[in-house]
Amino acid sequence: MKERIGSMPINLEQFAQQFDPECIQVCKVYDWTTHVVQLAQDITFTFPSGSLDGVTVSQVNCSITLLECAEDAPRRDIECTVGNQIVTLQAVTLSKTIQVVLEVTGTNATGAQVTVVSNPALITTSEEVILCAPEGTTVCCNAVQNTFNSCRVGAFTQSGNSITANISIRICQSIVVTFEVILEVAARFCQPRPEIICE
Numbered sequence: 001m002k003e004r005i006g007s008m009p010i011n012l013e014q015f016a017q018q019f020d021p022e023c024i025q026v027c028k029v030y031d032w033t034t035h036v037v038q039l040a041q042d043i044t045f046t047f048p049s050g051s052l053d054g055v056t057v058s059q060v061n062c063s064i065t066l067l068e069c070a071e072d073a074p075r076r077d078i079e080c081t082v083g084n085q086i087v088t089l090q091a092v093t094l095s096k097t098i099q100v101v102l103e104v105t106g107t108n109a110t111g112a113q114v115t116v117v118s119n120p121a122l123i124t125t126s127e128e129v130i131l132c133a134p135e136g137t138t139v140c141c142n143a144v145q146n147t148f149n150s151c152r153v154g155a156f157t158q159s160g161n162s163i164t165a166n167i168s169i170r171i172c173q174s175i176v177v178t179f180e181v182i183l184e185v186a187a188r189f190c191q192p193r194p195e196i197i198c199e
Helices: none
Strands: 020-046 056-071 076-082 085-107 113-117 121-131 138-143 150-159 162-187
Touching: 020 085, 020 121, 056 138, 056 150, 056 162, 085 138, 085 162, 121 162
Parallel strands: none
Antiparallel strands: 020 162, 056 085, 076 085, 085 113, 085 121, 138 162, 150 162
């Protein structure tokens, strides 16, 4: 009978090193917040030629993707009260490009169920966010992938190979302000740990 080998402690003493001053280049985070984009508007979606011919639409859904988020205006200094202190922050205007795709489900002339996807439609919106973003910093934002993000279709009308629909969009963004800095820290170099072998 094979003897069971229990867990053995890993000896890390061989990797012990003196902490010494080291210079590292890192991305310093000046500010980090979340911001929600919400908008509703009528959008006309086009479909591949003939794809909606003879289709009786029964259900319409949409999906969204945040394609781009960029500054489109100079930053403005603004005084704000944070806690009990008056601080100088920046009003940053961010332009967002959002891609929306419509998915249509219905029955064709023969009674078969079909699903047709539209060509992508682009929405551009602009919003102002208050951040700690001094000169030289970089502001970037990305959509947070969670169930909070939504795309809903309201009333819609069909005309040939196009559908005009009222689209309601909600996207949660992560907005980060960064700057490259060089820091001196007390550190030691890392080495690989011993391989763990399980039998």
